[in-house]
Amino acid sequence: MVVNVYGQEIGESLLGYTSGAMPDVSVLEGNYCRLEHIDAKKHLDDVADFYWKQVDPSDWTYMYGQPFTSKEAVRTCLEEYQVSENPYFFAIREKYSGKVLGTFSLMRIDPHNRVVEMGRVIYAPALQKTRAATEAQYLVMKYVFEELSYRRYEWKCDRFNKPSAQAAQRLGFRYEGTFRQHTVYKGRTRDTDWFSIIDSEWPSLKLAFENWLSPENFDKDGQQKQSLKAFRVQ
Secondary structure (H helix, E strand, O other): OOEEEEEOEEOOOOOOOOOOOOOOOOOEOOOOOEEEEEOOOHHHHHHHHHHHHOOOHHHHOOOOOOOOOOOHHHHHHHHHHHOOOOEEEEEEEEEEOOEEEEEEEEEEEEOOOOOEEEEEEEEEOOOOHHHHHHHHHHHOOOOHHHOOOOOOOEEEEEEHHHHHHHHHHHHHOOOEEEEEEEEEEEEEEEEEEEEEHHHHHHHHHHHOOOHOOOOOHHHOOOEEEHHHHHHHOO
């Protein structure tokens, strides 16, 4: 317990604390995927496939935006993403196919407090529930905690978005609570579930990710032998 001169409990002292840096990286390389900072020209054709051509409108129910109606609309969006510093956007290139099959961002970036949120996650069906999808999350977490030395990594979602909440918990985020009537979007109210990982939890999570991603954890048909959660609790 830490107390001040008045006998009051206070938080742990952070002697020599400094603010963090903003994200600034071109590529994060993995075994199954490669994260590339969004480039509108280079990524347009692939991203247009799952933002527009083959979009499932139900995938956008809990997004702030609506599905795109043309390739030009996707182009304009990616051009905005490319120059944006906060959020900072990545394309997820799946190595087996060589195609970009997903995008996400580091958002609500708070360098002073060293806090950042994972968000704007959009995956093509071919990326969902794959090793590459999990590795993409691992790579950006590693960057946040080891390169940027941030202290807190957040995930938020509409309380009715059960797949997003389940994904957060599978990845090791801890549920912290629900902010009631947190925001208004698409003409409706939203209660928001909050999840987080803090820096002291990262070493054990990192080990779990690396054990799960190991080729030895998958059979000849590509099916996992043990779940990510199983590695996390060992």
